[in-house]
Amino acid sequence: MKNAKRINKIYTILIFAFLYAPIAVLILFSFNDSNSTGVFTGFSLQWYKELLTDTATLNALKNTLILAVLSSLIATLIGTAAAVGINKMKNKYIQQTINTVTNIPMMNPDIVTGISMMLLFVFVGGIVNASSNLSFWTVLIAHITFNLPYIILNVLPKLREMDRHLPEAALDLGCTPMQSFFKVELPAIMPGVISGLIMAFTLSLDDFVISYFTVGNGFETLPIRIYSMTKKRVTPDMYALSTFIFVAILVLLLVSNFVGERDRTKQAIKNSKKKTGAGK
Amino acid sequence: MKKRSLLGKAPAAPYLVWSVLFIIAPLIFVAYYAFTDKNGNFTTANFGSLATAEYAEIFLRSACFAFLATIICLVIAYPVAYYISKTKPKTQKILMVLVMLPMWMNFLIRTYSWMAILEDTGLLNTALGYIGLGPYHMINTSGAVILGMVYNFLPYMILPIYTSLSKLDPRLVEASADLGCNATRTLFHVILPLSRSGIISGITMVFVPSISTFYISQKLGGGKFDLIGDTIERQFQTAYNYNLGSAISFVLMILIILSMTVMNRFGEEEGGMVA
Amino acid sequence: MKKIVFSLLLLALLLATILSFSSCGETREKIVLNVYNWGEYISDGSEGSLDVNRAFEKYYLDTYGVEMTVNYTTYASNEDLYAKLKSGATGYDIIIPSDYMIQRMIEDEDGNMLEELDFDNIPNYKYIAEHCKGLGYDPEEKYTVPYTYGMVGVIYNKKVVDEEDVGTWALLYNEKYKGQILQFNNSRDAFGTAMYMLGIDVNTTDMTKWNAALDKLVEQKPLVQSYVMDEIYNKMEGEEASISAYYAGDYLSMAENNENLAFFYPTDENGEYVTNIFVDAMCIPKGCGNKLAAERYINFMLSKEAAIANAEYIYYASPNSLVYDDPEYQEYMGEEGMALLYPDDLDFAKVYDQYAYENLDTEMLQEVNNLWEQLKVESASLGNGVYIACGVLVAALIAFFIVSYVKKLRRRRYYW
Numbered sequence: 001m002k003n004a005k006r007i008n009k010i011y012t013i014l015i016f017a018f019l020y021a022p023i024a025v026l027i028l029f030s031f032n033d034s035n036s037t038g039v040f041t042g043f044s045l046q047w048y049k050e051l052l053t054d055t056a057t058l059n060a061l062k063n064t065l066i067l068a069v070l071s072s073l074i075a076t077l078i079g080t081a082a083a084v085g086i087n088k089m090k091n092k093y094i095q096q097t098i099n100t101v102t103n104i105p106m107m108n109p110d111i112v113t114g115i116s117m118m119l120l121f122v123f124v125g126g127i128v129n130a131s132s133n134l135s136f137w138t139v140l141i142a143h144i145t146f147n148l149p150y151i152i153l154n155v156l157p158k159l160r161e162m163d164r165h166l167p168e169a170a171l172d173l174g175c176t177p178m179q180s181f182f183k184v185e186l187p188a189i190m191p192g193v194i195s196g197l198i199m200a201f202t203l204s205l206d207d208f209v210i211s212y213f214t215v216g217n218g219f220e221t222l223p224i225r226i227y228s229m230t231k232k233r234v235t236p237d238m239y240a241l242s243t244f245i246f247v248a249i250l251v252l253l254l255v256s257n258f259v260g261e262r263d264r265t266k267q268a269i270k271n272s273k274k275k276t277g278a279g280k
Numbered sequence: 281m282k283k284r285s286l287l288g289k290a291p292a293a294p295y296l297v298w299s300v301l302f303i304i305a306p307l308i309f310v311a312y313y314a315f316t317d318k319n320g321n322f323t324t325a326n327f328g329s330l331a332t333a334e335y336a337e338i339f340l341r342s343a344c345f346a347f348l349a350t351i352i353c354l355v356i357a358y359p360v361a362y363y364i365s366k367t368k369p370k371t372q373k374i375l376m377v378l379v380m381l382p383m384w385m386n387f388l389i390r391t392y393s394w395m396a397i398l399e400d401t402g403l404l405n406t407a408l409g410y411i412g413l414g415p416y417h418m419i420n421t422s423g424a425v426i427l428g429m430v431y432n433f434l435p436y437m438i439l440p441i442y443t444s445l446s447k448l449d450p451r452l453v454e455a456s457a458d459l460g461c462n463a464t465r466t467l468f469h470v471i472l473p474l475s476r477s478g479i480i481s482g483i484t485m486v487f488v489p490s491i492s493t494f495y496i497s498q499k500l501g502g503g504k505f506d507l508i509g510d511t512i513e514r515q516f517q518t519a520y521n522y523n524l525g526s527a528i529s530f531v532l533m534i535l536i537i538l539s540m541t542v543m544n545r546f547g548e549e550e551g552g553m554v555a
Numbered sequence: 556m557k558k559i560v561f562s563l564l565l566l567a568l569l570l571a572t573i574l575s576f577s578s579c580g581e582t583r584e585k586i587v588l589n590v591y592n593w594g595e596y597i598s599d600g601s602e603g604s605l606d607v608n609r610a611f612e613k614y615y616l617d618t619y620g621v622e623m624t625v626n627y628t629t630y631a632s633n634e635d636l637y638a639k640l641k642s643g644a645t646g647y648d649i650i651i652p653s654d655y656m657i658q659r660m661i662e663d664e665d666g667n668m669l670e671e672l673d674f675d676n677i678p679n680y681k682y683i684a685e686h687c688k689g690l691g692y693d694p695e696e697k698y699t700v701p702y703t704y705g706m707v708g709v710i711y712n713k714k715v716v717d718e719e720d721v722g723t724w725a726l727l728y729n730e731k732y733k734g735q736i737l738q739f740n741n742s743r744d745a746f747g748t749a750m751y752m753l754g755i756d757v758n759t760t761d762m763t764k765w766n767a768a769l770d771k772l773v774e775q776k777p778l779v780q781s782y783v784m785d786e787i788y789n790k791m792e793g794e795e796a797s798i799s800a801y802y803a804g805d806y807l808s809m810a811e812n813n814e815n816l817a818f819f820y821p822t823d824e825n826g827e828y829v830t831n832i833f834v835d836a837m838c839i840p841k842g843c844g845n846k847l848a849a850e851r852y853i854n855f856m857l858s859k860e861a862a863i864a865n866a867e868y869i870y871y872a873s874p875n876s877l878v879y880d881d882p883e884y885q886e887y888m889g890e891e892g893m894a895l896l897y898p899d900d901l902d903f904a905k906v907y908d909q910y911a912y913e914n915l916d917t918e919m920l921q922e923v924n925n926l927w928e929q930l931k932v933e934s935a936s937l938g939n940g941v942y943i944a945c946g947v948l949v950a951a952l953i954a955f956f957i958v959s960y961v962k963k964l965r966r967r968r969y970y971w
Contacts, residue, residue, distance in 0.1 A: 004463070005366075012363045015356060019382045019434070022393030025403065026385060029396075036812040037392055038789025050601050056627065069564050078295050085292025098292075099544075100537055101299050103484065104307060107536040109492040109509045111516050112529045115638070116306035122643045123309075134642070145302045148295065150436075153485060157444050157477030191446050195376070195439040199485075201564070202383045202435075212635065217589045217646040218626040226386050228594030228629035230785035232805070232869075234388065235595070242385045249381060253374055318917070334932045344945040351948055395786060399795045419795075420781050422941045502781030503740040506931040517634045518742060519924035520917055 023246060030239035037236055047240040054237060057225065061241065064205060064222040067136075071143035072200035078144070079151025080193050084185065086152070087159040102153070105146045114213035117142050121214065135216035142214040143207065147200035154196035158189040313526035326527035335511075335528075339535070342508040345422070346491035349429035350437075353486045354479065356430065357437035361478075362471075364438075365445040376442065379435050391428065391499045398424055398500070420502030428496040433489060437482040444478025445471075483543065488536055492529075508532055585622040586615075586848050590649040591636065593835070594629040596703075598864035605864035611855045615848075623848065640668060640840055647840050648849040651702050654834045658692040658914040669698045670839040676850035679857035686903040687874035690834060691913060699836035700853050703871040705802045705896070706906075707744075707831040708820045710787075710809065712797035724752035724821045724829070726798055728771070733778045737790060737799035740782035742927035743912060744831075745772060748800055751821065751829050751910065758913040762922060769926045773933050791816060802833075803895045804870035807888075818895065828898075832907050834874070872896040 033042030051057065089095050105113060121138045162185065170180035186193075208223035215224070226238050317323045364375045382390070397403045398419040408414035418424055448471065456466040472479075494509030508528065515525030590608070600606030608625040615623035630636045633656040640647070640660070652660065660668040674680055680700060687701045709726055715735060720726055727736055727748055739745040749771040750757050755764045780796050788805070790796045792812045806818040823829050837856065839849045855861055859877040863884050866873040870892075878884055885893055915923065 008359055008363045012360050015360050015434075016378065018431070019379070021397060022390045022431075023382050023385060025393035025396050026389055029393075034812045035808070036788070036792050037389075038396060038793040038795075039812055041812065054599070054601060056599065073564070078298060081291035082295030085289045085295070088288035089292075096541075096544075098296075098299075100540070101303055103488060103536070103540060104303050104533070106485070107488045107492060107533055108310075108529055109494060109512050109532075111494075111513050112310060112525070113306070115516055115522070116309045117302070118642045119309045120302075120306045126643070141302060145298070148298070150485065152295075153481045154440055154443060157440065157481050158447070160477050161444060161447065161474075188447070191443045195443050198377070198380050199436065199439060202380050205384055206387050208387070212630075213638070213642070217591070218587075218628060220628045223386060223388075225594065225629060226388055228631040230388070230631055231593055232595035233785065233788045233808070234392070235601075237601075238386065238389060242389060246381070246385060249377075249384070253377060257370065257374060334928060337932060341941070344941050347945055347948070348941060392786075392789065395789065396793075399790075399793065401793055401795050426941070498740060498782070499786065502779075502783075504776070504779070504782060504931070506928065510931075511928065514742075514924060514927070517632075517638070519921045521921050521924075524921075 026239055027243045027246070029236055030243040032236050032239075035233065035235060037234060037239065047235070047237040048244070050235075050237040051240045051244070056220075057222070057237065057241065060220045060222045060225045063219055067140060067143060067211075067221060068201050068204040071140055071147055071204045072197055074140075075144045075147035075151050075200050076193060076197045079148045079196060080155050080189070082148075083152050083155035083159055083189075084181070087156060102149045104149075106149050110207070110209035111213075113146060114142070114210040117145070117210070118213040134214060136219050139211050139215040139219065142210050143204045146207070146210060147204060150199040150203065151193075151196035154199065155189055155192040158192035159185075162188045310526045310530060313522045314530040315527075317523060326523050327531070329524065330527060330531060338506050338508055338511055339531075341505065342491050343535070345425060345429065345497075345507060346487050349426050349433065349490045350483055350487040352426065352430050353434050353437040354483065357434055357441055357482065358479075361438050361441035361445055364442050365448070372442075372446065376439070379438050383432075383435055387432070387495075390431075391496070394424075394428060394431070394500060395419060398427075419500065420504065422501065424500040425497050428500040429490045429493065432493075432496065433486040436485040436489075440481035440485065441475055441478040444475040444481075448474055480543065484540065488540070491536065492532060585624050586845055587624045587626050588648045588845065588848050588852055589626045589628070589646055590852070591628055591630060591639075591647045592649075592651045594631060596629070596651065596835075596869060597627070598861075598868035604868055605860065607856070607861045607864055610861060611852060614855060615851070619851075625852075646842065646844060648843045648845060649837060649852055650840055651835050651837050654690065654692040654836070655912040655914045657699055657836060657838060660838070660840075661693070661698060662914065668841055670841055670843055670846060671697050672700070672839060672853070673846075673850055676847060677854045677857070679854050682857055682875050682877045684874050684876055684879075687834060690907060691911065692834075693836070699838050700857070701834050701836045701874040702856070703866075703869055704832060704834040704874055705804050705871040706820060706828070706833075706901075707747075707800055708803050708806065708818050708895075709798065709800050710791055710806045710816055710818050711799075712791070712794060712813075712815050713817050714794075714815050715797040721817075721819055722822060724748055726821075727800065728752065728775050728778070729798075730778060732798055734780050735797040736775075736779050737781060737783050737787060737796045738772075738775065738779045739800065740784050742923050744800075745782070745927070745930075746923065747831055747912070749775070751831070754823075757831070757910065758915070760915075760919055765923065765926055769930060772930050776930065776933060802871065804872070807870050807892050807895065820898070828901060828906050828910075830906070830910060832903070832911050834907075834911075835871075 028040060029037050030047055031043050031045070032040055032047070033044040086095060086098055089098075108116070117138075118134070121134055125134075166188070167180045167184050170184045171177065175183065206223060208227050211221050212224055212227075215221070222241075226234060229235065229238075314326055315322055315324065317325065360379075364372055364379075367375065395402070399405070400415055400417060400419065402419070404418070405415040408416070452470055452474070453466055456470045457463075461469065492509045492512075494507065494513045497503070497505070497507045497510060512525050512528050512532070515521045515528065519525075598604045598607045600609065608627050612623045612625055615621060630639065633652050636650060636652055637656060637659065640650070641663075657669070674696075677700060683701055687704060689696050693699045709721075709724075711721065711726065716726070716732065720729055720731065726732075727738070729736075739748070746765070746768050747757050749755075749768040750759075750764075753767060753771060755768060759765070781790075783790065783799075787799050787801050788809060791799055791809055794813070794815070803818065803820075806816065810816050810818075820828050821830050837853050839846060839853075843849055856865070857875055857877070859881070862873060862875045862878045863881060866875075866878045866884065867887055873879055879897055888896065
């Protein structure tokens with residue numbers, strides 16, 4: 001059993017190496033001396049310097065972050081609520097239908113989703129006679145829409161695995177339905193909510209095609225900026241930016257880990273004091 | 281009791297409204313284009329023109345690629361998810377974010393990186409050359425395309441499986457061992473069935489996007505063959521035939537819905553078996 | 556978990572707000588000009604170059620006393636641009652499409668998508684070389700002001716390719732270099748290489764000729780390493796591939812990273828150029844919010860400093876005499892660069908008339924696309940292993956489910 005665990009550990013490390021191999025290459029080329037992203041000619045920091053003065057890229061980064069945070073949070077709210085509601089539905093066929101509809105944003109190729117949403121927005125814009133059919137709001141709506149299935153698909157399984165009698169017990173013990181949801185159900189499904197949120201954030205962060213077709217003029221996200229470079233070449237300052245984001249997140253993880261550790265130690269000390277105090 | 285059930289379904293309402301507005305309504309546009317010709321007259325000719333050996337081959341090939349990628353993802357992801365769920369709670373959190381973190385870098389840039397790794401003159405072959413191996417031809421093969429798919433969708437398999445394993449009661453595993461099951465039996469009769477819903481979520485989230493993906497096959501497969509996503513994309517982008525493009529995605533959608541229904545049936549069957 | 560995720564999200568928001576504070580100021584009455592251009596297609600201030608858009612804002616304030624903001628965004632291809640404009644996404648003031656796309660926009664079935672320009676507001680138009688004016692896409696010089704132009708040539712690696720094989724399109728079809736050749740991954744350009752070689756008009760509507768070109772491409776397919784677009788840079792610089800067709804200006808930028816690369820324009824037996832010329836031109840789309848300001852922007856782009864900065868940044872040929880006659884610019888591009896971008900013996904009008912792409916109507920595009928799909932299906936030998944693996948797996952899965960189903964039935968019987 002111990003042995004199996006060690007093998008599994010080594011295996012997991014290998015898979016992580018697989019996931020991070022391209023990232024290592026990306027970091028390497030961010031330090032490239034020339035503007036090539038295929039041949040490493042020498043070490044330099046010039047692309048980091050370029051990045052600092054590149055206001056258009058920084059602006060695109062800002063737009064991307066706002067869009068990803070807002071869309072993933074809103075999708076998480078709507079999606080979690082939806083999952084709770086769907087789970088309570090008794091009718092198998094209605095459930096099945098809703099599940100199918102939920103899958104649709106995932107199964108259309110991006111370009112179909114993008115263009116069909118664009119057609120919708122333009123159609124609606126024509127009816128209400130909006131001055132500009134597309135804007136920040138349209139791209140936000142599109143992002144929320146393709147994020148939703150990932151939230152629901154993550155939360156529903158958790159709800160299904162949860163003991164149905166738990167919330168009922170809470171209600172019987174005098175909780176209001178609200179209390180029962182926040183104190184009993186939500187903690188139980190939290191892991192699902194969090195993975196859904198992470199996935200939604202990830203998808204939104206990296207989407208190009210759907211954003212391209214649903215965004216209004218003057219709003220550029222980072223992926224749109226990077227893809228539109230492809231006729232000439234993608235400049236390594238994009239690699240520098242990715243490296244920077246990557247390192248920032250890693251540092252944050254380590255810090256939060258460290259802080260969490262300290263809190264926990266404090267808590268543990270407190271607890272042990274209490275215990276010894278009670279013992280006396 | 282009434283009050284309870286009312287509140288029970290109500291939370292789904294915003295989503296239902298949302299999905300009618302932003303999922304069903306755009307779909308009507310797709311359907312409209314699929315069933316009309318350029319002048320907006322009703323026709324089924326778009327579907328007729330799909331009934332060729334070429335399209336059949338493209339559909340079959342895409343389905344095969346997506347299917348293989350999904351199975352490989354599942355096989356690779358399960359032990360990882362299991363391992364993560366068995367670590368300390370704090371480590372779990374960090375590992376979860378680490379699984380997703382590579383996907384926060386731009387897709388195009390990651391794909392370029394893979395090309396730099398896999399090419400004949402690439403990093404992997406150079407490294408192998410130092411220890412006297414290779415060079416191996418890896419890029420522009422169907423293997424490279426599957427690798428690209430697995431790489432891009434693996435996190436979407438790991439995460440849901442992990443979530444369903446994370447709350448698995450370890451006492452059940454102990455109980456199964458106490459009752460005389462060996463490790464394999466425990467895995468197949470206790471752990472796997474209990475994480476079934478996570479597996480199904482994972483399969484959906486890998487298979488569905490990977491059957492319609494484009495770009496990966498163009499970049500890692502050398503663009504020598506088409507997957508269905510490439511074909512649809514070209515109908516919209518170069519041929520400006522929204523009608524045919526919509527028709528292809530309509531067929532694709534129906535195929536996916538069918539296969540998902542079949543899979544869910546199997547999922548339930550299995551559930552019946554366990555219970 | 557919660558803490559980590561939420562602190563990450565918070566950090567993201569925080570960063571976003573910091574960035575937005577640094578980028579936007581107070582809200583005063585301003586003109587906003589929405590410029591929509593190819594990516595990396597304007598001098599943007601990197602590597603010490605002139606930031607043309609900021610320079611225009613300053614120029615506008617100094618000259619007209621009105622605050623101007625250039626809202627600059629980018630697209631990846633003519634087709635993307637067209638789809639976007641076609642959707643009714645109004646509000647773009649300046650776009651810079653290529654010739655055949657301009658023709659398409661002017662002739663669009665739902666009506667002309669471009670505004671007529673008032674050349675009184677674009678006095679610098681006089682600096683545009685005569686040979687770039689009044690071309691097929693805009694014969695009456697009503698809608699467009701050329702921005703850049705260029706020709707497609709063949710880039711090759713001197714270490715691999717013998718000099719005697721160089722000079723014509725045949726290099727892309729030479730059996731000797733099997734597995735070293737890159738072909739365009741878009742139908743128009745790929746068919747172009749075959750049609751130039753076979754002496755077929757690239758704008759023909761005769762399907763038998765297109766089919767002849769397809770046969771050529773099918774014949775070439777086993778020789779092709781991969782069908783590519785933007786990967787050309789990395790594959791050629793990294794010597795993964797040795798032969799590829801692309802634009803002259805981009806060759807200059809590749810040659811900076813690998814000195815083994817060389818370049819030629821394909822010619823026929825008389826030494827005449829047989830290759831594609833493109834012109835990208837500035838236009839004002841219908842629905843433009845401030846036509847006067849847009850025309851002033853176009854005029855500014857033709858002024859000496861801005862035009863030179865752009866030409867040096869983009870590396871494509873400039874139609875502006877203020878640029879190509881400028882000694883400093885000539886020095887910057889070097890002798891080889893000038894000779895490549897502005898060949899002395901090029902009869903621009905003749906080559907343009909004969910070989911530039913014209914807009915194909917929708918039915919032709921569909922036909923060409925079908926041919927292209929045939930090429931992709933043709934001898935795609937890659938799939939077989941995949942099919943076998945797939946078949947085996949499916950069989951195994953079905954067997955598994957049958958076995959478990961039978962087991963279940965049996966178990967039920969026992970319970971009874």
